[in-house]
Amino acid sequence: MSSTMSHPQNQAMEPVGIGAGALTGHDVHREAPKGPQGLPPSNFYAPFRPKEIAGAVALIGYLVVLCAVWAAMMIFGDWAIVGLFRVLGASLPAAELWGNAIANILFVVLAFVMLLATLLTMGERKWSAFIQDRIGPNRARLPGLKNHAFWGIPHILADVGKMMTKEEVVPAMGNQTLFHLAPAIAFAPAVILFAVIPLSPDFTLWGEHLHIGVAPHLNQGLLYIFAIASIGVLGTSLGGWASNNKYGLLGAMRASAQMISYEVTLGLTLVGLMLIFGTLRLDSMMSQQTGHLFGFLPNWGVFYQPLAIVAYFAAASAEIKRAPFDLPEGDSEIVGYFIEYSGLKFGIYMIGEFVEVVVFAGLFTTLFFGGYHLPWGEGWLAGHLGPTWLAGLQVLTFLAKTVFFCWLSLAVRWTYPRFRYDQVMNLGWKLLLPASIANVALTGVVILAGGMHGAAIMGIVELVILLAWVVGAVGVRRSGKETLLPTESAAASEHG
Amino acid sequence: MPIDTVTIREPDYGPRERLYLRELVRGLLITSRHFFRNLFGERDLNSEVGERQGANLIATVSYPEERRAYPPGYRGMHRLVPREDGKPRCVACYMCATVCPAQCIYIEAGEYDQEGIEKYPTRFEIDELRCIVCGFCVEACPKDAIRMDTGTHSPAVLSRPLATFDKEALLKGPAVSHPTDAITYGKSRRGEPLKH
Ligand code: SF4
Ligand code: SF4
Numbered sequence: 001m002s003s004t005m006s007h008p009q010n011q012a013m014e015p016v017g018i019g020a021g022a023l024t025g026h027d028v029h030r031e032a033p034k035g036p037q038g039l040p041p042s043n044f045y046a047p048f049r050p051k052e053i054a055g056a057v058a059l060i061g062y063l064v065v066l067c068a069v070w071a072a073m074m075i076f077g078d079w080a081i082v083g084l085f086r087v088l089g090a091s092l093p094a095a096e097l098w099g100n101a102i103a104n105i106l107f108v109v110l111a112f113v114m115l116l117a118t119l120l121t122m123g124e125r126k127w128s129a130f131i132q133d134r135i136g137p138n139r140a141r142l143p144g145l146k147n148h149a150f151w152g153i154p155h156i157l158a159d160v161g162k163m164m165t166k167e168e169v170v171p172a173m174g175n176q177t178l179f180h181l182a183p184a185i186a187f188a189p190a191v192i193l194f195a196v197i198p199l200s201p202d203f204t205l206w207g208e209h210l211h212i213g214v215a216p217h218l219n220q221g222l223l224y225i226f227a228i229a230s231i232g233v234l235g236t237s238l239g240g241w242a243s244n245n246k247y248g249l250l251g252a253m254r255a256s257a258q259m260i261s262y263e264v265t266l267g268l269t270l271v272g273l274m275l276i277f278g279t280l281r282l283d284s285m286m287s288q289q290t291g292h293l294f295g296f297l298p299n300w301g302v303f304y305q306p307l308a309i310v311a312y313f314a315a316a317s318a319e320i321k322r323a324p325f326d327l328p329e330g331d332s333e334i335v336g337y338f339i340e341y342s343g344l345k346f347g348i349y350m351i352g353e354f355v356e357v358v359v360f361a362g363l364f365t366t367l368f369f370g371g372y373h374l375p376w377g378e379g380w381l382a383g384h385l386g387p388t389w390l391a392g393l394q395v396l397t398f399l400a401k402t403v404f405f406c407w408l409s410l411a412v413r414w415t416y417p418r419f420r421y422d423q424v425m426n427l428g429w430k431l432l433l434p435a436s437i438a439n440v441a442l443t444g445v446v447i448l449a450g451g452m453h454g455a456a457i458m459g460i461v462e463l464v465i466l467l468a469w470v471v472g473a474v475g476v477r478r479s480g481k482e483t484l485l486p487t488e489s490a491a492a493s494e495h496g
Numbered sequence: 497m498p499i500d501t502v503t504i505r506e507p508d509y510g511p512r513e514r515l516y517l518r519e520l521v522r523g524l525l526i527t528s529r530h531f532f533r534n535l536f537g538e539r540d541l542n543s544e545v546g547e548r549q550g551a552n553l554i555a556t557v558s559y560p561e562e563r564r565a566y567p568p569g570y571r572g573m574h575r576l577v578p579r580e581d582g583k584p585r586c587v588a589c590y591m592c593a594t595v596c597p598a599q600c601i602y603i604e605a606g607e608y609d610q611e612g613i614e615k616y617p618t619r620f621e622i623d624e625l626r627c628i629v630c631g632f633c634v635e636a637c638p639k640d641a642i643r644m645d646t647g648t649h650s651p652a653v654l655s656r657p658l659a660t661f662d663k664e665a666l667l668k669g670p671a672v673s674h675p676t677d678a679i680t681y682g683k684s685r686r687g688e689p690l691k692h
Contacts, residue, residue, distance in 0.1 A: 048536065048551045056536035130534040131527045133553045310517070415527040416520070470521045 064400065070112060071395035074212050075205065077111075078103040082208045096209050104214040112399070113194050113362075117354035118156055120406060124354070126152050127407070128414045163347035171244050171340050178242035183345045186235020187352040189228045193359045196221045197366050198283045199398045203391035212395055213283075221282040222274060225363065226267050229319065232356070233259040236321070236328060239349070240337030251337035254421065255321060255328030261428040262318035262325075268436035269308040269315060272443040273367055276304050276455050282366055289370045290378065293456050300370035304455050306463040307439045309368050311432045316364070317412065318428065320356035324416040325424060361405035365398060369405075372398040571631045571644040574622050576666040580673050584663065585641035588615040592633035592642055600626035601633060620663040624650035640672060 048056070082099030086092070122137070129136025138149035140158045170179060198216030202209060211217075218224055233256050240252020277285045291299045302309060318325035329336035338349045365371055372394035374381070382390045419427070446458045530553060537552030543564040545555045557564055566572065576584045588605035606618035627650070633642050646669060653659045 046549065046551055048533075049538075052537050052551055055538065056532075059536065127531060130531045130554075133530060133534060133555060135539075135554055135556045135558065138558075411524060411528055411531065415523045466517070470518045 063403070064396070067396050067399040067403065070399055071392055073111065074104075074107040074199070074395060075210070075392055077107045078210045078212060079205045079208050081106070082210060086208075099208075100211060101214060104212060108199060108212060108214060109191060109194055113191065113355060113358050114351075116358050116403070116406065117351055119153075120354040120357060120410070121159065121351065122152050122156050123406075124410055124413075125155075127410050131411065131414045160347075163344050166343040168343035168345065169340070174244035174340065175242040178238050179340075180345075182235050182239030182242055183341070183348040183352070184235070185238060186232060187348050187355070189231040189235070190352050190355040190359055193225060193228050193356075194362060196224050196282050197359075197362045198286050198371065200372055200391045200395045201283075201287070201387075203388050205388050212391075216281075216283040216286075218281065220280050221285075222270055222280045226263070226270075229266070230259075230263055232319075233263075235352075236337045239341065240328075243337075243340030245340050247334040248337050248339045250334050251328045251330070251339065254330075255337055258318055258325065258327060258424055258428075259321070261425065262315045262432075265311055265315040265428060265432045265436050266319055268433070268440055269305075269312040270367065271440045272305045272308045272436075273301055275440070275443050275447055276301075276452065282371075286366065286371045286373070290373050292376075293460075297460075298370055298373070298375040300373070301368040302459075303463065304459040305368065305439070305443070306459055306466055307435060310466070311436045311439070312368070313364070313412075314427070314432055316360045317409070318424070320353065320360055322353065322357070322409070323413045324419050326413075326418055327421055327424060330418065357406055357409050358402065361402045361409060362398075364405050365401040369401055371401075566647050570647065571629050571634075572648050573624070573646045573650050574627075574633070574642055574644055574661075574666060575646050575669045576620060576663065577641050577643055577669065578667055578671045579677070580671050582671070584617065584620070584667055585639050585672065586617050586620060586637075587639055587641070588617040588620075589638060591636040591638060595632045595636040596627075597630060597632065598626045598628045600624075617663060620666060621660050622666065623660045625656060625659040640674065643669070645669070 078100060081103035082095055085095035085099040126136040137152040137155045140152070140154040141148070142150065142154050170176065195214040196216060196218050197213055199212035200210075202211045204210070236255040236259070237252040240248040240250075240255065273285070274280060277288050279285060279288075285301075289298075289300050293299050293303055297303055314325075317323075321328050329338075338346055341349060374393065374397050378390065381393065385393075442458070443455060446454045450457070533551045533553050537550050539552045539554055540548040540550050541562055542548050543557060543562060545557065548555075576586055579585050588603055590603055590605075593599075593601040593603050600623040602619065602621045602623075603617050604619040605615045607615050629644075631644055634644055650659065
């Protein structure tokens with residue numbers, strides 16, 4: 001028994017004796033652990049089996065069908081409500097204005113954003129479990145369906161029940177009004193931010209002129225986003241301050257400093273897009289992202305502004321206060337600005353975070369990844385199916401892209417460790433901000449010199465450099481072996 | 497003897513390390529690899545986790561539904577070993593009760609009236625809640641009459657008295673006989689086991 005239990009460290013120690021390597025433990029890290037404990041499981045590199053591939057295809061199929069049902073619900077709901085206004089005797093422009101607005105508030109903001117955010121609360125727990133080789137929540141069952149865990153979705157109901165029935169503790173010495181108001185102030189901007197995002201172009205269904213998206217024709221689309229997004233910091237800082245708790249206040253301070261710092265970057269990264277598309281309106285940005293660059297690349301923002309994408313993604317993660325930028329919460333150090341909140345108010349903060357994830361995924365899709373546009377074949381589809389069907393497919397595309405970027409945001413959250421506070425500030429002010437300013441300057445110069453075409457070439461060159469950097473083809477290779485940690489390589493060179 | 501010291505220099509990060517874009521992407525690829533393997537791979541329920549097949553990397557054994565077999569030598573619930581005729585091998589010698597550090601074995605001895613037969617327990621109770629599962633009783637027993645080889649652990653109970661198991665509950669499992677049994681349990685002069 002004892003021979004099989006021997007720790008890898010002992011094995012490394014014995015032959016070396018009391019050498020420097022053994023004392024500092026560098027040898028221990030350099031060799032792969034020998035015992036059965038340290039080895040990866042036998043199936044670590046196993047390929048997918050055919051039935052697993054079939055299962056994967058089926059799962060993706062389910063997801064597409066789900067998004068299609070969602071899209072159909074939006075489109076037909078919109079049509080029905082506009083029709084209802086017509087039947088009730090409204091004039092045509094009024095019916096289209098109010099019908100579209102109300103239907104989109106119902107179906108886009110409530111049924112899509114809220115529902116997706118709710119699903120993401122479970123998605124985060126389940127996906128993080130998969131990332132960490134765990135099963136994740138699977139114990140809550142629906143009545144009568146005791147044998148199926150439904151991927152943990154019944155846990156959402158249990159969570160809601162828990163939040164609603166929990167005792168609400170209100171700190172006696174806090175500011176009562178602000179304490180009750182703060183969750184709403186934090187939550188509302190997140191929801192209404194989605195209003196300007198277009199989910200489809202304008203189209204006609206059975207005689208009604210429809211569009212999916214509450215107010216995509218807003219002239220000041222991007223400014224609206226900046227304005228509303230910066231209100232969010234009020235909710236968190238007021239919440240932390242009003243709860244009269246030092247940890248809450250600390251979280252609020254961190255939140256306000258971080259969010260205000262990164263708002264600058266967030267704004268500046270999008271200036272490049274404004275220069276390229278020459279507009280603040282999201283719907284006209286959309287209509288410019290159709291077609292192809294050089295005949296085959298989708299004409300998306302990603303190919304004009306790759307630098308801005310990296311900066312925007314970091315700044316957006318900081319803006320929605322999720323790891324690696326979750327210092328305002330920092331569950332393990334200070335519980336954060338919502339430390340005194342309980343019950344449904346805490347739930348609102350919690351779901352607000354996921355609403356922000358959805359909203360920023362939607363914005364990311366809209367600004368950089370062509371929004372509702374399919375990458376290829378739109379002209380062919382428009383010719384063969386007609387614009388209405390194409391619009392339906394485009395809503396579906398938008399939903400799929402948004403869900404994907406939600407997933408990416410969550411994967412980022414579960415991959416990187418939390419920054420230290422000075423690192424956050426250094427990254428924001430010393431790296432991202434200069435980079436985004438340089439990006440704006442560069443974009444401006446290139447557009448003046450070469451127009452849209454020049455901007456596209458610049459973007460693609462940038463993208464190639466970034467990709468090459470990531471793949472490791474350029475950049476100075478560190479001397480020594482790649483596998484050594486920096487401290488180890490220093491120690492190794494010390495001792496030859 | 498002077499001790500070797502190691503001076504660890506601050507690592508010299510170039511712009512490439514500072515931006516760590518490549519490392520970010522690599523990290524993301526690792527986590528998404530695990531994610532997709534576990535999402536699409538079918539979970540193998542083999543209780544030997546190291547031998548699981550397929551792309552799924554989840555190593556969990558969801559306990560009440562899936563169970564791992566206990567290893568050989570696992571000290572499980574006690575049992576009183578029966579003789580070939582179904583009576584306990586125990587001769588009520590109190591050795592186990594004496595050695596038990598938790599004082600959780602209670603024995604009352606009785607005596608058979610027939611000639612040539614040793615004592616037997618009229619009561620034999622083990623309080624499994626007090627038992628510390630040390631296995632001393634098994635080693636102390638001169639007659640191999642108590643064993644912990646049932647391969648189960650003591651079950652969860654709803655009240656304390658239910659965790660005290662009596663002779664009838666403990667007497668189970670395969671019978672055991674030893675060549676020396678004749679000396680202990682007695683044989684008639686004609687070589688047949690005595691009827692009790
Ligand atoms: S295992 Fe140890 S504690 Fe339990 S009954 Fe036997 S001697 Fe007593
Ligand atoms: S030591 Fe063995 S024979 Fe003696 S009382 Fe205990 S179980 Fe019975």
